[in-house]
Amino acid sequence: MTPAPVNRLELIRPDDWHLHLRDGDMLQAVVSDSARQFARAIIMPNLKPAVTTTQAAIAYRGRILEALARSGLAPEAAAFEPLMTLYLTDQTAPAEIQRARDSGLVHGVKLYPAGATTHSDQGVTDLLGHCRPALEAMQALGMPLLVHGEVTDPAVDLFDREAVFIDRVMRPLRHAFPALKVVFEHLTTAEGVAYVQEADGPVAGTITAHHLLYNRNALFQGGLRPHWYCLPVLKRERHRQALLQAATSGNARFFLGTDSAPHTRPAKEQDCGCAGCYTARHALALYATAFDSVGQLARLEGFASLHGPAFYGLPVNTSRLVIERAADRVPECLDAGAGAQAIVPLAAGEWLPWRVLDTVGDPGSSPLDDAP
Ligand code: NCD
Ligand code: ZN
Numbered sequence: 001m002t003p004a005p006v007n008r009l010e011l012i013r014p015d016d017w018h019l020h021l022r023d024g025d026m027l028q029a030v031v032s033d034s035a036r037q038f039a040r041a042i043i044m045p046n047l048k049p050a051v052t053t054t055q056a057a058i059a060y061r062g063r064i065l066e067a068l069a070r071s072g073l074a075p076e077a078a079a080f081e082p083l084m085t086l087y088l089t090d091q092t093a094p095a096e097i098q099r100a101r102d103s104g105l106v107h108g109v110k111l112y113p114a115g116a117t118t119h120s121d122q123g124v125t126d127l128l129g130h131c132r133p134a135l136e137a138m139q140a141l142g143m144p145l146l147v148h149g150e151v152t153d154p155a156v157d158l159f160d161r162e163a164v165f166i167d168r169v170m171r172p173l174r175h176a177f178p179a180l181k182v183v184f185e186h187l188t189t190a191e192g193v194a195y196v197q198e199a200d201g202p203v204a205g206t207i208t209a210h211h212l213l214y215n216r217n218a219l220f221q222g223g224l225r226p227h228w229y230c231l232p233v234l235k236r237e238r239h240r241q242a243l244l245q246a247a248t249s250g251n252a253r254f255f256l257g258t259d260s261a262p263h264t265r266p267a268k269e270q271d272c273g274c275a276g277c278y279t280a281r282h283a284l285a286l287y288a289t290a291f292d293s294v295g296q297l298a299r300l301e302g303f304a305s306l307h308g309p310a311f312y313g314l315p316v317n318t319s320r321l322v323i324e325r326a327a328d329r330v331p332e333c334l335d336a337g338a339g340a341q342a343i344v345p346l347a348a349g350e351w352l353p354w355r356v357l358d359t360v361g362d363p364g365s366s367p368l369d370d371a372p
Contacts, residue, residue, distance in 0.1 A: 006297050007325040008357075013076075013317040014284065014304035016041040018146070018185055018206045018257030020276065021064060021082070023047055029336040029343070030262050031064060032071040033280040035080035037356055039317040042146070042257070043082045045110055046119040050087035054099040057084040057106050076319055083107040083312075085146060089122055090130035094137035101141045107312060108144040108183070109134070113169075115152045116161075117231040118261065118275050128172060135177050144181035144312065149192065150232055159216075162232050163191040170195065174203070183311070186211065186259045188232040190242035196253050197246070204311045206257025207247045209286035210277050210346055215240045226268045227344045230261065231275040247303055248296035255307040258283045264341040265333065277346040282330055286347075288323050288354040321356065328355035 019034060019041040021027050034041055043064065045051035051060055064082045071078070085108045086092070086100055092109070100106035112123035124131060138145055150161035151168055174182065184196050184205040196205040208230075216234040219225055228234065246254050260283065261276025268274055279286060284304070291300045309316050332349050333342040 005325070006292075008322060009288065009297055009300065009324075010320055010322045011301040012305035013037075013039040013319045013321045014256060014301075015039055015308050015317070016258050016260075016280075016283065017183070017255055017308045017312075018042055018044065018208075018259050019280070020044045020046070020259070020261040022262060023060070023063065025341075026262055026264075026336055027064065028067045028070065029334070030260075030278075030280060031067045031080075032073055032077065034260070034283075035068060035071070035073055035077040037284045037321065038080065039319065040081040040083050040314075042108060043084055045085045045087035046112065046117075048119055050089070050119065050122045051085070052087050052089055052092065052122070053096060054086065054103050054106055057086060057100070058103060060084065061105060083314075085110050087112065087122065088124055088131060088134065088145075090125055092131065092134040094133045097134055097137035097141060097143055101143055106143075107314075108146045109138060110146045110148070112148050113150065113152050113165075116148050116150050118263075120148070127169060128176060132176075135173075135180060139177045139180040142181060142313070144183055146183045146185050148186075149184050158233060159235060162187075162189045166191060166195050174199065174201065181311070186232060186257060187243060187246070187254075188235050189239045193242045193246045197251065202311075204253045204255065204307070205246075206255055206259075207243050208257060208259045208277075209279055209283055209290060210234070210259075211240065212244050212247055212290035213240075213286060226273040227346060227348065228277065229268075229273060229275055230259065230277045233275075244290060244294060248291055248294055248299045250299050250302055252302070252307040252310055254303060255311065256287060256304045262336065262343045264336055265344050266341070268344065278334075278343050279346045281334065281345050282328070282347070282352055284321075284323055284356050285328060285352045285354040289352055292354070323354050324357045325353055326355050326357075327351050327353060 112120035114123035149165045181202040187205040215237040218228045260280035262278040263274040
């Protein structure tokens with residue numbers, strides 16, 4: 001007899017370990033989407049100008065909390081906690097890392113290879129050439145390095161940039177700093193997955209919902225589709241399969257990071273459109289759909305709510321969240337404030353089979369619950 005399908009899932013409120021919230025009107029427009037589902041999120045520092053100091057990170061955190069307060073959310077969502085990060089540059093001083101650690105509010109330092117992605121022009125040009133003092137301080141203080149793992153060498157094919165990064169940057173980095181905590185952000189390849197599985201020492205990887213659900217065909221389905229363009233770019237089906245296997249394996253080195261990256265519709269739909277998919281609004285429904293596709297919903301809670309806090313050394317959330325199997329349509333576009341601007345979310349206009357139902361306060365009930 002085949003088991004009855006799970007129609008309702010209650011889990012410890014999850015965290016998003018890789019999120020772009022932007023600033024100003026855009027921040028105001030998107031922050032509640034994440035706060036409704038996640039208790040905490042690692043906030044990416046690639047603003048213009050980049051968040052390179054603890055002082056700037058604390059000021060940015062203040063603007064996020066103000067935007068949350070203005071959103072009129074229910075108490076549990078309003079308690080959303082932004083976990084700040086610094087943007088690593090060729091000049092980042094060890095004293096800045098110490099300040100970040102002392103603040104108690106900064107939880108990671110982000111490596112953007114210069115030119116690798118959106119707003120990465122202030123990024124690092126030569127990691128081991130210029131950043132050794134900062135990396136030494138991070139290793140000593142247990143401050144994680146969050147890595148955008150793609151080389152920028154124009155001679156390397158766009159689809160190979162993650163795999164080449166492992167040999168050219170990740171291995172030498174981890175050889176020089178074996179005790180440094182490293183998160184290989186938004187994994188997209190079988191090679192990246194294998195590296196995280198096999199590496200010695202404190203290494204983990206985040207995986208987005210879109211890389212679990214789609215392969216690179218989505219970029220070209222019926223025409224050129226800019227809202228499916230992100231970096232690292234979607235890869236072949238065999239890579240998607242490897243990511244899905246890793247995310248649903250129960251291995252605590254893999255955890256949830258949406259990389260939700262909002263851009264306005266005009267910024268995406270132009271001759272040189274920006275990289276980034278907006279997934280925050282339906283993040284958990286997208287992840288549930290991916291886990292359900294391989295019959296592994298029971299592993300979603302570990303991936304979404306347990307593995308991340310364990311790696312970052314933070315407590316597991318106490319509140320809970322319920323998702324249910326119910327068709328929910330992704331809106332065609334969302335208001336991004338400032339009048340006419342709009343965000344087109346990933347899978348706009350499509351129906352998803354899961355939706356976030358509610359938050360509940362009972363920590364005693366079973367995480368997996370069949371519908372009556
Ligand atoms: C991100 C953005 O828009 O800030 N874009 C993306 O495609 N993921 C930057 C990044 O994380 O690479
Ligand atoms: Zn990102």
